[in-house]
Amino acid sequence: MTPQSTRRTRERLVEVARELFHQQGYGATGLAQILRTAEVNSGSLYHFFRGKHELLLAVLEHYKELLWPAVLEPAWRGVDDPIERIWALLDAYRGALLESEFQSSCPIGSLALELKDLHPEAHALIAENFEGWRQAVRGCLEDARARFPAGLERDKLATFVLTTMEGGVMQSRSYRSIGPFDDSVAMLRDYFGRILDSEPTPPKKARKHP
């Protein structure tokens, strides 16, 4: 194999595994199905990965790379206001729920619930994926800091935005209705409104920008 075709084989394995883990779950996906779907023989697979677990780690690394091009960039195209970007990000998940007739889900969230403690490295990579998403939202809150009270707990609020997305998607899947997702986002928006309306705390001088 040329280096290029080698790279392509690895990429194909990761892509097929990503798709199958998301569609069926990690536990329900066998290596044989991955090989068959990717049209790769087991020798090639073991050249790159010691087994399904290492393939999972590669998939989770790949998801980190996808955050900007597959999630943030499409959601934020044409949206400049930092707070509107938060709603646009949530709206992208809403659109995916509707378009898929409530089959879509966050692949990271699904793996977070499926994988047990036998997979500490995978959980660490899942947390890194959550962290990328959370930091993107935190950046929006940072960019909009002049509109918030000075004492805003940006880290916690960014976590809460991710919590809202994940919990809303989960419920809407089973209710087969956008209602729970929309209701969760409506409550989050109401909360944001109350924070934004609260009297701005005078900026804390030395403490905020030491």
Place this chain on the structure above:
Amino acid sequence: MTPQSTRRTRERLVEVARELFHQQGYGATGLAQILRTAEVNSGSLYHFFRGKHELLLAVLEHYKELLWPAVLEPAWRGVDDPIERIWALLDAYRGALLESEFQSSCPIGSLALELKDLHPEAHALIAENFEGWRQAVRGCLEDARARFPAGLERDKLATFVLTTMEGGVMQSRSYRSIGPFDDSVAMLRDYFGRILDSEPTPPKKARKHP
């Protein structure tokens, strides 16, 4: 078999399936393992269930029965204040995360993300389980209605409490830290505080109690 031993066989199958689906996921659990663990032969299983899917439906029915004795009653023992009951319910999930070293999860939430649209009946039963939990929280909000503004959207807020629990549990599992769960609950508490502090709306006369 006597009627009593028949019932016990069915109960054992449901209990073993519930445990294995929760530990391993639905897709990764085979009927053979269920039979082996329950020490039941396949003839007895097919006497009760046409297959794994029907067993899943029985498991989800059983979870509905468990809401009070296994979730609400232990969380609310000795807690009479309706708003404190909401925090006590969330605190029960916090305790389970800590005790299990971040392995615990909500079995209903896990199935909501794992099962695909091949299982519409299962999703309907998952939604019924969510609904029981949500209605319990809604009941607390109803009991505390005198302390809230009259226009409080109790249905949406109850959904948001469930969203907070599910999203918080999901993240804490992967971060291997109670931080994301605690931060999410802290934001929810702050939101409740802001609602409770807001000026009480004058009661709407005929509209609230037609």
